[in-house]
Amino acid sequence: METRKLIFAALAGSLLAFGCNRAESPKEVQKDVADAQQDAAEQTSEAREEVASSYGEGQEQVAENQYDLAVTEAEGTHKVAIEACEAMSGSEQEACKARADEELAAAKQRAETLKPQ
Numbered sequence: 248m249e250t251r252k253l254i255f256a257a258l259a260g261s262l263l264a265f266g267c268n269r270a271e272s273p274k275e276v277q278k279d280v281a282d283a284q285q286d287a288a289e290q291t292s293e294a295r296e297e298v299a300s301s302y303g304e305g306q307e308q309v310a311e312n313q314y315d316l317a318v319t320e321a322e323g324t325h326k327v328a329i330e331a332c333e334a335m336s337g338s339e340q341e342a343c344k345a346r347a348d349e350e351l352a353a354a355k356q357r358a359e360t361l362k363p364q
Contacts, residue, residue, distance in 0.1 A: 270336035279330040287323025294319040307363040314361040321354030 271279070294316040301312045325347055332343035 268337050268340050270340065271333040273334060276330065276334040279333060280327055283323075283327045283330045287320075287327060290319050291316070291323055310361055310363040314358050314363075317358035317361055318355060321351055321358065324354070325351040 294312070298309065298312040298316050301308045328347035328350070329344055332340050332347060335343055
């Protein structure tokens with residue numbers, strides 16, 4: 248009984264591992280990218296409204312909201328890029344996702360300069 252469980256777990260794990268880097272269909276990728284773009288646009292719009300409404304509340308609040316906006320934009324761009332990477336497979340997909348992660352980290356680092364001291 249234990250052997251069966253181990254075999255099943257090994258098979259399930261290998262299916263997950265190999266399935267993670269498989270390319271999605273172009274139609275599916277297109278839909279996922281469009282959904283990610285729409286979600287990013289909505290979140291960015293909300294963050295911009297926060298920045299606009301914070302004028303008059305003091306420089307620190309404006310700076311904090313500008314930081315939040317920069318992070319929101321970076322995360323939205325990252326989400327779209329990751330979805331676009333799904334069109335690739337194998338090491339190409341891994342490299343694409345790694346690039347997107349690096350760009351997100353760099354954008355967040357740039358956003359840190361906007362944070363109030």
